[in-house]
Amino acid sequence: MSTQSPPRHKHQWSLNSKATRGVIFQVLLVLGIALAVWFLSHNTQRNMERLGMQSGFDFLTANAGFDIGEKPVEYSPTDSYGKAIWIGVLNTLKVAVTGIILTTILGVSLGVGRFSRNVLVRGLCYGYVEAFRNVPLLLQLLMWYIVYLNILPETFEPMNFGDIAFLSKGGLAYPFPTEGVGQVLLGAIGGVIAGVFWRRHVQKTFEATGKNGDRVWTPIALVVAGALVGWVIAGAPTKWDVPVHEGFLMEGGARITPEFLTLLTGLVCYTSAFVAEVVRGGIQSVSRGQEEAAMALGLTQGQKMNLVVLPQAMRVIIPSLTNQYLNLTKNSSLAVAIGYPDVVSIAQTTINQSGRAVECVAIIMLVYLSTSLTTSGIMNWYNSRMAIKER
Numbered sequence: 001m002s003t004q005s006p007p008r009h010k011h012q013w014s015l016n017s018k019a020t021r022g023v024i025f026q027v028l029l030v031l032g033i034a035l036a037v038w039f040l041s042h043n044t045q046r047n048m049e050r051l052g053m054q055s056g057f058d059f060l061t062a063n064a065g066f067d068i069g070e071k072p073v074e075y076s077p078t079d080s081y082g083k084a085i086w087i088g089v090l091n092t093l094k095v096a097v098t099g100i101i102l103t104t105i106l107g108v109s110l111g112v113g114r115f116s117r118n119v120l121v122r123g124l125c126y127g128y129v130e131a132f133r134n135v136p137l138l139l140q141l142l143m144w145y146i147v148y149l150n151i152l153p154e155t156f157e158p159m160n161f162g163d164i165a166f167l168s169k170g171g172l173a174y175p176f177p178t179e180g181v182g183q184v185l186l187g188a189i190g191g192v193i194a195g196v197f198w199r200r201h202v203q204k205t206f207e208a209t210g211k212n213g214d215r216v217w218t219p220i221a222l223v224v225a226g227a228l229v230g231w232v233i234a235g236a237p238t239k240w241d242v243p244v245h246e247g248f249l250m251e252g253g254a255r256i257t258p259e260f261l262t263l264l265t266g267l268v269c270y271t272s273a274f275v276a277e278v279v280r281g282g283i284q285s286v287s288r289g290q291e292e293a294a295m296a297l298g299l300t301q302g303q304k305m306n307l308v309v310l311p312q313a314m315r316v317i318i319p320s321l322t323n324q325y326l327n328l329t330k331n332s333s334l335a336v337a338i339g340y341p342d343v344v345s346i347a348q349t350t351i352n353q354s355g356r357a358v359e360c361v362a363i364i365m366l367v368y369l370s371t372s373l374t375t376s377g378i379m380n381w382y383n384s385r386m387a388i389k390e391r
Contacts (some may be wrong), residue, residue, distance in 0.1 A: 057356075059356050060080060063079070064083070072087070088344070092344075114276065140266045141334060145262045149258065156247060164242055175240045177240055178239045180236075183230040183233050183234035293308075294308040314386045318379060319383065326372050
């Protein structure tokens with residue numbers, strides 16, 4: 001016996017229809033926003049022309065004429081403003097990515113430490129959280145900058161580590177390989193991917209048989225092995241750029257500047273205090289019965305936290321954790337207070353020399369919007385993977 005689907009209801013375009021009014025209101029809203037954007041841009045353009053101010057992004061191809069203290073790629077004052085701003089973007093990404101990794105490690109450790117049976121550990125974690133999250137970040141950055149400048153030796157008398165590394169107020173200079181860096185990095189990334197698949201395999205085996213495998217040292221070994229494979233593929237290069245101390249100068253090698261170290265320390269210490277509270281709230285959201293069941297199965301304290309509590313707490317932790325990652329990235333704009341050349345600092349110098357304030361501010365907004373949307377997209381994907389799905 002054949003079954004026929006019910007006839008489709010034809011939409012009647014009438015002002016009495018709620019759906020029709022909804023479409024009209026949405027169209028009017030989009031037109032209103034477009035009109036407002038056009039009015040603001042047109043009015044700004046006319047005012048700039050009336051004041052004799054130039055506009056446009058053609059200045060990005062002109063010579064910058066200023067040097068940058070910390071540059072991850074080759075750059076000279078004869079390069080363009082566009083490349084100078086790109087250096088600032090790379091510096092911002094460097095401190096943001098490194099900060100997110102270190103913040104996650106420290107914040108999760110502090111959050112879990114709040115539930116420690118050791119009174120001293122629990123008290124230290126509580127004191128850390130309350131101290132760092134209640135002091136403005138700008139003051140913390142200034143404090144760390146003063147601390148580093150006072151405890152580090154002068155540039156003409158640096159701390160010597162076997163004549164291959166030097167630590168002073170000018171930063172930490174250390175040897176850096178000159179060949180095969182890209183291959184080693186790609187190999188390490190391959191090791192990270194292999195480590196992720198290994199952890200998924202261990203999790204599936206645990207869920208099926210109850211046998212738990214190694215989740216830490218094996219992934220680390222895979223990353224190291226991947227880096228070694230990349231090094232061998234590159235021809236096993238052994239050339240290193242070793243820093244040389246000459247008077248007040250440090251020639252060669254790679255360098256970590258005090259400004260980068262100050263910004264990274266301030267961002268990690270400040271944001272990890274909030275991450276710790278996020279983790280604590282997520283752990284407390286797991287019912288007591290789950291912990292009692294884990295103890296009834298004979299799991300240790302560490303196994304109970306890693307295998308039972310944290311996986312269930314992640315669905316509460318991840319959304320708030322995403323906000324903290326976004327805050328860390330945006331708070332990196334305070335680097336201008338300590339002289340770290342991030343995208344905001346370099347854009348300000350560009351504004352002072354070229355006078356293109358509107359364009360430079362638009363570039364800064366685009367950079368932070370792009371990084372924030374990318375971070376949100378990655379975390380939303382991870383949240384969907386960690387969410388509890390009904391069978």
